[in-house]
Amino acid sequence: MTAHPDMHETESSVREFSVSPERLRLTPEAIERRIGYGDESAPDNVRAAIEEMLAVFDSADPFRCGFRILDPGQVAFHPDRIVCGKVIFRTGSIIGRGLKGCSALALLAASAGPDLSERGRVLISEGRELAGYVLDTIASECVEQCLEHLESELAAATASWGWRLSNRYSPGYCGWDVVEQAKFFSLLHENFCGITVRSSGLMVPLKSASALVGLGENAERKDYECSLCDREDCIIRNDG
Amino acid sequence: MKETSSILQSIAQCIERGKVNRASPYPPDLRDRDGADELVRRAIDLGIDPQEILTDGLMTGMKVVGEEFRAKRIFVPEVLMAAKAMTAGMEHLRPFFASSQATHRGVMILGTVLGDLHDIGKRLVGMMVEGAGWEVIDLGTDVAPEDFVAAVERRPESVVGLSALLTTTMMNMKETVARLKEAHPETKIIIGGAPVTVAFAHEIGADAYAPDPPGAVDFLNSTVAEI
């Protein structure tokens, strides 16, 4: 990715990656945390199921993820919305504040594909509910890790331009209505990373995620993001 | 009498701890002991009333599981193990339901609404509702309003449970509730899922909202008390 940021809509502003399972290096501890065990360790049988299903995960096909960069000429930031040509994201003020100082935008999408979920479903229907649930949880963690991976690719691709990255924001979080998912994907080519969006806004495969990241010399990553948010009832609120 | 209460207590403990049968190595401290499978069989052989086995054994254990899950002292895997133990015990009671020697508290028709494919949370609700002595008819995910209506037509005594995980798909609950209430105004409907709120339940005319599976059980049990 060597093109100058003043570029407009070139092939080099869109990148797709194929990420192998070993690259993501999911650990049993991360899966335990995602299930909810926090600092205490999971019961032995859960631990065993996690290890068994991580081996299944390791043999999975690579996962697809990618981003598109909208350069400063293509995007205008406002306190509660982002204007990308004809597309306006009504992100709300929390995200607006988080993107303060940004001049460009990256749209990120990642998918664990349909296979892991399907295998999980089959395991559940065969009476192996625990293994199936664990595999489903691994697929969720995989999507999160793909987004992390994309962020590091994005940082590497834009560092030479002196750009930094903001926090990552997803439709459906921080007051940004998930209904805008369709708009989000209208800025990416059809079937981007194998993802399609239903009229309900649901991405298929289910284990998929989308997010944006602000870019620019003055972009800022904030540590305690939840404290910025006024949604006291948010289930993932973490004021730590 | 003493033997009855001790075996019922052991059954409850097997559910609580997820001890399915003797062969199951989990939990390690109950290794090589009988599980829900063997104990329920033995209770029947001892002539204990099947309804009592269900209420004071299996359901008592599952109630504790619900409380522990709500308090975040246990997580989904433990609930799944408990449900598995419950199923193993219920297998032996099945013939008694057929002959009405044991009865369910009621019927719940459960499904994830149209447009939404989330399954696991809804399944957990189904498991705990079953563990509370209800029959559950799980219609699956992406269920159209007319399919809920048709299911109620087949079992008009049912309570309906709707699940959705996104604010967008949650909107399809509105249509489902409207269609159900139009066709069967007396049918009680409970809704749940991460973005759903009690205010939304009121807004769309659902009878209740539950934040978690034990909440759904509480509501269902309250409808029985009402009848």
Ligand code: B1M
């Ligand atoms: C009938 O009565 C009842 C009573 C209780 C009922 C009930 C019915 N139905 C459910 N319940 C309740 O009891 C169950 C058992 O406790 C619970 O059911 P659950 O299904 O929640 O329980 C599961 C066993 C565990 N729960 C889960 O697995 C969901 C956990 C959270 C953190 C979550 C996860 C893990 C994921 N996600 Co996403 N995700 C969230 C979730 C936040 C949360 N804490 O709930 C939620 C659901 N996600 C959300 C969003 C926005 C999204 N997610 C997305 C993606 C993902 C992952 C892929 C990364 C991952 C897996 C998704 C999956 N479910 O397979 C995207 C959508 C995916 C898609 N395909 O379209 C995306 C749109 C984000 C994006 N832009 O990429 C939010 C929805 C809010 C909204 N505004 O709509 C969300 C609430 C997080 C938040 N913001 O707080 C309760 O809801």
